[in-house]
Amino acid sequence: MTAAIETEALTRCFGRHRAVDAVSMTVPDRAVYGFLGRNGAGKTTTLKMLLGLIRPTSGSARIAGIDVARDRLGAARRVGALLEAHGFYANLTGRQNLDLTRTLLGLPATEVDRVLEVVEMSPNARRRVSDYSLGMRQRLGLARAMLGAPPVLILDEPTNGLDPDGIADMRRFLRDLPARTGATVLLSSHLLGEIEQIATHVGIIHDGRLVLEGELARIKADLAPEIALRVDDVARATAVLKPFDLALSSADNGMTARLRPGDDPDAAVPAMTRALVEAGVAVVAIGARARSLEGIYREASAPAPVTPSQPEFV
Amino acid sequence: MLAVLSVEIRKLNRSLAVLLAVAAPSLIAVFTFFNLMRGKAPQPWEMWMVSSIGIWAFFMLPMSVTALTALVAHMEHGPKSWDHLRSLPLPRWRLYAAKAMVVLAVVAMMSAATLGLTWGAITLATTLKPNLTPTGPLDIALYATTMGKVFLAAILMVAIQLWTALRFASFVPALVLGIGGTFFSVVATSAKAGVFFPWQMPVNMLISSQAWRANTALGLGCGLGLVVMALAVAHLARREVL
Numbered sequence: 001m002t003a004a005i006e007t008e009a010l011t012r013c014f015g016r017h018r019a020v021d022a023v024s025m026t027v028p029d030r031a032v033y034g035f036l037g038r039n040g041a042g043k044t045t046t047l048k049m050l051l052g053l054i055r056p057t058s059g060s061a062r063i064a065g066i067d068v069a070r071d072r073l074g075a076a077r078r079v080g081a082l083l084e085a086h087g088f089y090a091n092l093t094g095r096q097n098l099d100l101t102r103t104l105l106g107l108p109a110t111e112v113d114r115v116l117e118v119v120e121m122s123p124n125a126r127r128r129v130s131d132y133s134l135g136m137r138q139r140l141g142l143a144r145a146m147l148g149a150p151p152v153l154i155l156d157e158p159t160n161g162l163d164p165d166g167i168a169d170m171r172r173f174l175r176d177l178p179a180r181t182g183a184t185v186l187l188s189s190h191l192l193g194e195i196e197q198i199a200t201h202v203g204i205i206h207d208g209r210l211v212l213e214g215e216l217a218r219i220k221a222d223l224a225p226e227i228a229l230r231v232d233d234v235a236r237a238t239a240v241l242k243p244f245d246l247a248l249s250s251a252d253n254g255m256t257a258r259l260r261p262g263d264d265p266d267a268a269v270p271a272m273t274r275a276l277v278e279a280g281v282a283v284v285a286i287g288a289r290a291r292s293l294e295g296i297y298r299e300a301s302a303p304a305p306v307t308p309s310q311p312e313f314v
Numbered sequence: 315m316l317a318v319l320s321v322e323i324r325k326l327n328r329s330l331a332v333l334l335a336v337a338a339p340s341l342i343a344v345f346t347f348f349n350l351m352r353g354k355a356p357q358p359w360e361m362w363m364v365s366s367i368g369i370w371a372f373f374m375l376p377m378s379v380t381a382l383t384a385l386v387a388h389m390e391h392g393p394k395s396w397d398h399l400r401s402l403p404l405p406r407w408r409l410y411a412a413k414a415m416v417v418l419a420v421v422a423m424m425s426a427a428t429l430g431l432t433w434g435a436i437t438l439a440t441t442l443k444p445n446l447t448p449t450g451p452l453d454i455a456l457y458a459t460t461m462g463k464v465f466l467a468a469i470l471m472v473a474i475q476l477w478t479a480l481r482f483a484s485f486v487p488a489l490v491l492g493i494g495g496t497f498f499s500v501v502a503t504s505a506k507a508g509v510f511f512p513w514q515m516p517v518n519m520l521i522s523s524q525a526w527r528a529n530t531a532l533g534l535g536c537g538l539g540l541v542v543m544a545l546a547v548a549h550l551a552r553r554e555v556l
Contacts, residue, residue, distance in 0.1 A: 076403035089393065091329050092327060092328070103324075
């Protein structure tokens with residue numbers, strides 16, 4: 001099956017700076033792909049190359065199997081985009097703004113009503129965009145991206161500027177989008193918690209390089225499980241847990257025991273608790289900790305250490 | 315292309331560009347009205363109409379083109395809509411060509427409005443002071459032809475101003491260029507070198523004593539103007555907007 005979006009060693013240099021460095025990413029059909037990275041990591045440059053807005057220095061990008069550089073128009077027909085800069089004409093109403101794009105795309109007039117309905121903006125469509133809140137502009141931008149029901153949606157920071165209710169609405173909307181419309185969604189965001197709740201797949205870009213990519217559930221499953229514990233005596237607990245095959249680290253808020261990938265935390269927690277209690281160590285709290293996307297992101301985008309990290313395997 | 319053109323026209327709805335298109339010719343008409351009202355004896359139609367074309371050609375036209383192209387370009391630069399427009403599945407040159415056509419059409423309408431409003435101002439003034447009714451024939455065909463030549467000679471200036479306004483997101487380069495061009499157009503109106511100066515080419519259409527100047531300015535302004543406009547559209551469509 002053809003991936004909805006695929007890049008091969010996609011590279012873009014600005015002078016001597018490699019903004020995007022040999023990025024090979026694959027967004028499966030009907031996935032919600034969270035594209036993560038700090039400001040300046042290369043997210044927007046990558047998205048712009050996918051949309052044909054800037055040319056890659058080398059490598060290729062394909063939308064629904066169509067090479068963007070060779071057939072920009074063909075690829076563009078399969079993409080709807082919500083970009084950080086909305087580009088709405090403030091002197092026109094929301095409906096008029098959508099109608100301009102609809103005209104350029106050669107779509108029937110009913111298409112504007114359809115997308116307004118989808119983003120629940122019909123009641124405000126006759127107001128000028130200058131009177132819109134940022135959240136309303138964001139939804140209008142989403143409506144515009146969906147004109148013509150393109151199979152691929154590229155959304156740059158879609159939750160930017162939304163209030164908590166707006167973020168929740170957007171989250172629900174984006175999560176259900178592939179099932180409702182069959183579209184594949186590629187979205188970039190800073191909000192790791194949001195991406196974690198929406199995305200089926202993630203890609204993490206750091207300093208222009210794609211450092212991690214895959215199905216989110218699988219990435220989490222493949223990671224070593226962690227057990228968080230709070231005890232009265234960290235030194236004694238460390239000594240007691242020495243025979244267990246785990247990496248221990250401690251911080252102000254307690255200790256973290258990292259198991260080997262594939263180990264079952266449900267089996268390890270009772271054994272550890274028993275050993276600690278028998279040794280007279282007071283266990284205040286202990287339990288398996290779900291690996292968060294934030295943790296995955298921090299690990300993947302952490303700068304390479306000068307000396308190897310020193311987890312204490314006991 | 316018609317779809318892109320219709321979109322460009324609809325964007326002007328309630329915009330400052332429309333206000334400008336009405337204001338600039340109106341100012342010439344208002345000036346003509348009060349100028350006629352302060353007169354003591356009637357003047358020929360030709361004097362009023364040609365002086366109106368002259369004011370348009372050497373000052374108001376370059377200023378209007380500067381402002382109009384800056385406003386039309388800023389409609390996209392302001393809300394940063396280039397990325398949206400350029401990501402759409404349509405050849406990019408059409409976006410820029412449509413802008414060029416709309417600007418030329420608005421300038422043509424402003425030129426016609428200058429003639430029409432001047433006539434209206436004179437008619438209104440002579441209704442109030444019938445003794446100042448212009449003398450001689452009202453040779454509409456002659457004034458329309460002259461204004462038409464002024465418009466054609468202005469195409470090179472429009473192309474340069476439009477390219478500058480679209481190329482730079484800041485409106486400062488386009489304004490500096492336009493104000494500078496207009497300045498030299500005003501202070502050196504009769505300079506022979508003006509025939510090669512884009513901002514002065516339109517006013518050369520009014521110099522009937524030296525046919526070569528009018529013909530050269532018209533040929534360069536229109537012929538070279540269309541070539542430069544085509545090159546500007548091609549360049550803008552090809553360049554990356556970062």
